Amino acid sequence: MALRSLATRKTLTLGLNSTRLTQSRALQTFSLPDLPYDYGALEPAISGEIMQLHHQKHHQTYITNYNKALEQLHEAIQKGDFSTVAKLQSAIKFNGGGHINHSIFWQNIAPIREEGGEPPKGSLGWAIDTNFGSLESLIQKINAEGAALQGSGWVWLGLDKELKKLVIETTANQDPLVTKGAHLVPLLGIDVWEHAYYLQYKNVRPDYLKNIWKVINWKYANGVYEKESA
Amino acid sequence: MACHLLLTDFTLPLKSPKLSHSRQQRKGRSNGSRKVSTTVAYYGLKTPPYNLDGLEPYMSKRALEVHWGVRHRGFVEDLNRQLRKSDILYGYTMDELVKTTFNNGNPLPEFNNVAEAWNHDFFWESMQPGGGDMPKLGLLGQIEKDFGSFTNFREKFVETALSLFGSGWVWLVLKRQDKRLAVVKTSNSINPIVWEGIPILNLDMWEHAYYLDYKNDKAKYVSMFMNHLVSWNAATDLLETCKLTATRICRAPYLGGFEPDICFIERYR
Numbered sequence: 001m002a003l004r005s006l007a008t009r010k011t012l013t014l015g016l017n018s019t020r021l022t023q024s025r026a027l028q029t030f031s032l033p034d035l036p037y038d039y040g041a042l043e044p045a046i047s048g049e050i051m052q053l054h055h056q057k058h059h060q061t062y063i064t065n066y067n068k069a070l071e072q073l074h075e076a077i078q079k080g081d082f083s084t085v086a087k088l089q090s091a092i093k094f095n096g097g098g099h100i101n102h103s104i105f106w107q108n109i110a111p112i113r114e115e116g117g118e119p120p121k122g123s124l125g126w127a128i129d130t131n132f133g134s135l136e137s138l139i140q141k142i143n144a145e146g147a148a149l150q151g152s153g154w155v156w157l158g159l160d161k162e163l164k165k166l167v168i169e170t171t172a173n174q175d176p177l178v179t180k181g182a183h184l185v186p187l188l189g190i191d192v193w194e195h196a197y198y199l200q201y202k203n204v205r206p207d208y209l210k211n212i213w214k215v216i217n218w219k220y221a222n223g224v225y226e227k228e229s230a
Numbered sequence: 231m232a233c234h235l236l237l238t239d240f241t242l243p244l245k246s247p248k249l250s251h252s253r254q255q256r257k258g259r260s261n262g263s264r265k266v267s268t269t270v271a272y273y274g275l276k277t278p279p280y281n282l283d284g285l286e287p288y289m290s291k292r293a294l295e296v297h298w299g300v301r302h303r304g305f306v307e308d309l310n311r312q313l314r315k316s317d318i319l320y321g322y323t324m325d326e327l328v329k330t331t332f333n334n335g336n337p338l339p340e341f342n343n344v345a346e347a348w349n350h351d352f353f354w355e356s357m358q359p360g361g362g363d364m365p366k367l368g369l370l371g372q373i374e375k376d377f378g379s380f381t382n383f384r385e386k387f388v389e390t391a392l393s394l395f396g397s398g399w400v401w402l403v404l405k406r407q408d409k410r411l412a413v414v415k416t417s418n419s420i421n422p423i424v425w426e427g428i429p430i431l432n433l434d435m436w437e438h439a440y441y442l443d444y445k446n447d448k449a450k451y452v453s454m455f456m457n458h459l460v461s462w463n464a465a466t467d468l469l470e471t472c473k474l475t476a477t478r479i480c481r482a483p484y485l486g487g488f489e490p491d492i493c494f495i496e497r498y499r
Contacts, residue, residue: 053445053446057445057446058446061446090395094395150342150418150419151396151397151398151417151418151419151436152396152397152437153396172396173395173396174395174396193437194397194436194437194438194441195437195441195446198437198438198441198442199441199442199445202296202300202438203296203300203301203304203438
């Protein structure tokens with residue numbers, strides 16, 4: 001293993017002065033996805049002010065810092081600077097996770113006039129009844145987990161592809177659902193960081209959790225479920 | 231932090247100096263026969279040592295009404311509710327309760343409430359109207375000794391605050407064993423008194439602490455804190471007390487070679 005990495009390092013050092021285009025792996029940069037609805041379209045469940053800050057400031061910052069961390073990682077790998085590679089891992093997990101999680105989140109919610117809040121039909125609706133008894137029971141459990149989460153994080157409805165069942169999980173900070181299990185696929189994630197609700201709901205996270213179901217986009221979750229359980 | 235003997239929960243307009251952090255007031259537990267009593271030991275909600283609009287315009291009255299009046303109050307009330315059911319945790323000072331319920335990294339249910347009550351008490355006292363500027367004499371000397379210069383310290387404090395992932399606190403602590411000051415960050419409700427750290431100042435970096443006034447602009451919040459809010463008077467008071475008073479401190483196992491800047495509960499699982 002040591003010999004192989006030494007050989008790789010030599011190759012990389014030789015290529016150090018060449019431009020980025022000649023690197024063996026191109027550096028991908030990420031950009032902020034557009035929302036498929038206006039900032040104010042989810043009111044009164046989530047205010048337009050929150051949506052705008054959440055998207056333009058918070059999500060954008062994760063992307064900016066993710067790109068920066070990836071660039072630094074790229075350079076560190078080039079130089080064989082393992083200590084920096086190791087140090088960057090938490091920034092990559094945090095900012096990359098922030099980007100992934102928020103990208104899912106924007107699709108998890110939709111304006112009421114675009115069927116936001118409409119209960120799940122199709123196979124996901126059946127799976128929810130099978131796994132949890134009813135949609136109400138699922139919502140109650142998710143809200144309880146979300147309210148109990150200390151600090152910042154997410155509450156998820158996921159599909160365990162291996163065990164073929166639905167699960168409720170929480171993750172801390174910006175850890176993606178996969179950190180709780182390699183076979184877990186996120187269907188629905190609810191951001192319980194304070195920035196997601198504080199301006200509107202202040203300390204009362206349970207009220208935010210109660211109201212967000214009015215704009216949950218079950219169509220999207222059902223689509224992911226059907227694709228992943230095929 | 232004294233253990234208050236109260237019949238009802240009421241706010242005490244105490245302008246108590248930080249001496250109360252290290253004062254031990256152990257109330258004896260009643261052994262033998264159980265007495266039927268309506269008196270129990272509860273914690274009270276201390277008011278900040280200034281009016282709720284006293285930190286304007288850097289921290290609004292509205293922010294304090296919610297942060298202190300609702301959130302901090304909530305921790306105290308929830309803690310009291312939990313303690314009503316507990317014989318074992320009766321009669322602890324808040325310091326003792328924080329350390330005991332931390333339970334060496336496997337925290338008991340009461341930990342979050344008592345730690346956040348502690349942290350917020352300390353936070354209000356870490357600020358004052360007309361704060362900011364620089365410490366004088368002894369504390370300044372100590373900072374210059376341990377950080378090189380006040381500017382270095384300030385940079386370190388700001389950088390630590392802004393690099394915190396998720397919710398947490400930034401602290402200026404005195405490390406007794408090392409005999410030096412240090413800046414540390416902690417996650418969620420962790421408090422450096424559970425390790426070798428005597429808090430001198432703290433800054434709440436949970437989003438709720440700054441969102442109403444600064445939205446996502448953490449950098450501006452931290453800057454305003456350093457420039458206009460931080461109470462070097464309170465810090466100086468506390469540092470002098472620390473040096474004189476013996477305080478029981480729990481040592482924690484640090485991962486070898488790493489600076490204990492980040493304290494996560496996960497490390498102790």
